[in-house]
Amino acid sequence: MAGAQDLFDPIVMADDRFHGEGYQEGYEEGSSLGIIEGRQHGTLHGAKIGSEIGCYQGFAFAWRYLLNGCAAERDSRKMKVLESLIGMIQKFPYDDPTYAALHEDLDRIRGKFKQLCSLLNVQPDFKISTEGSGLSF
Template sequence: MSSVQHIFVYRPVICRNFDMSFENIFLVEERFESDGYNQGYLIGKQKGIEEGKRLGQSKAMEIGTEVGFYSGFISTLTLLYTSQDSAKASRILKMIKSLSSSLERFPVTDVHHVNFFDDLKKIRAKFKQICSLSGISLETDVKKGHKILTF
């Protein structure tokens, strides 16, 4: 009879895999933290782009409404003061012409224009000068926060 002997052989491959598995378990927290950071960064970046787009659209509507208001305002004042023949009316008409030409040159569709906000400030200043000279006051409705014109 032959006897079969069982010999246990040390296999370093198994041991190496065991060490790698232990290392993977040990480093899982770092990996999850890194994955979470990367996913959070991408989600935050997308949310920032969306919020920036909404804010940009909102501000663009405000500026467009303001510029449109100024255009309508000077059209009305032009009709009003053209029929008058006085030194004050001619000064107001001259200022209206200046504001009108500023509005025509204003780059409404190009916010990246170098002087966009400077030009807008100049337009606002000219508008205030015209209001002051013609006796029109721009008041704020405290309850609603809206600006109203009084003649």
């Protein structure tokens, strides 16, 4: 009789076996798709941050060039804030996506940019869209 029970064991245990195999296949497929989706998400958000930082840098370089021509006493504060912004941008870790304080540093750069815009009396409008990004005034 023990031989008869062993004959039906594969049939009785099929549900558990198929559940385990299905779980393993789903896990492997999900891991693979998760890596692909994570890379796409990271690339998209990294490009947005890079575009934003690039606009700030171009803005700062243009204003440094404009303010160097007229180095008046009243422009010294503007130059200090401008040089501070440029320094922060140059120290930003572009090549380290695991940098722990990335968002904090980005927020500091945004704040310094807003401070500079206030001192220069310009109203920027930074937009990121599917057509590209831009900084308008």
